[in-house]
Amino acid sequence: MPEGDTVYQAARRLHTALAGQVLTRSDLRVPRFATADLTGSSVLEVTPRGKHLLTRIEGGLTLHSHLRMDGSWRIFEPGQRWNGGPSHQIRAILGNASHTAVGYRLPVLELVRTQDESTVVGHLGPDLLGPDWDAEVALRNLLRDPARPIGEALLDQRNLAGVGNVFKSEICFAVRVVPWLAIGEFPAPERLVATAKRLLEANRDRPIRQAYIYGRAGRPCPRCRTTIRTAAQRDPSGRERPTYWCPKCQPAPAL
CATH class of the missing domain: 1.10.8.50 (Helicase, Ruva Protein; domain 3)
Structure with missing residues (x-):
C-alpha cells in the first residue's frame, strides 16, 4: 500500500533511472495529455512530496503522478519483459537509452508547469520525509x-x-x-x-x-x-x- 515511505523509494528508483538522461520515448496514456511529447527533453529530477511524485523535466514541465491504492511505477532495462500488469493498465511510459519507466494503474497523471506545482501539491502539510518538514x-x-x-x-x-x-x-x-x-x-x-x-x-x-x-x-x-x-x-x-x-x-x- 503506497504511503510516504514507499513513494520515497519509488522516487529514488525513478530518479536513478531517469535523471540526467534525455527521453527517447514518451507516452502519456490519459486523454488530456495523450498528445504531449516529451522526447528530446532531459529529466532533471524525480522527487516525492508526501504521497505524490514529481518528475521535473527540462523546459519547465513537471509530470505529477499519484499512486493511491494500486498504482505503481516499474523500471525496466532494454530487452526486459514488462511485468507490472496488462498493457491496458499502462498510463505512462518514459524511456531513455538505458531504462524505461512504466506507470501502471496511475489514478492521477497530469503535466503541469514546474512553476505551478503548488496547484497540485500546495495543499499538503509538512512532508514527513521531505526538506520542508516542520x-x-x-x-x-x-x-x-x-x-x-x-x-x-x-x-x-x-x-x-x-x-x-x-x-x-x-x-x-x-x-x-x-x-x-x-x-x-x-x-x-x-x-x-x-x-x-x-x-x-x-x-x-x-x-x-x-x-x-x-x-x-x-x-x-x-x-x-x-x-x-x-x-x-x-x-x-x-x-x-x-x-x-x-x-x-x-x-x-x-x-
Missing part, C-alpha cells in the same frame, strides 16, 4: 480541529504529508492510543508527530515495511498478547478503511 506546523495543523478522531487527523494530508492507513494504525499502537479518540483529548499530541516521523524514517530504506499491528486482526498483540481487533474508520474522503488496534494496550471509547 514538526511544530504539523502539530498545529493536527490540533486545528480538537474534536476530530486521531486516525482521521493523521490521514488528512493537509495536516502532515505521508501517513496512510497502515501508518495510522502503527502510530496509534506505538503511542498506546485508540484511533477513535478525539485528538484534543489526547494529553500528548506531540508524540503523534514525533512517532510518525520516526516510523516513516525507519521504513524509508526497508524493502519490506515493518508493521507490528496492521493486518493482524485475530492474532496476539506483540506487546501484551491480547487479540488484535479491527474495525472500519472513515478517511478524509469518507471511505471506510480497516483500522487495527489492541484493546488492552489502546483502551478504546465505546465503538
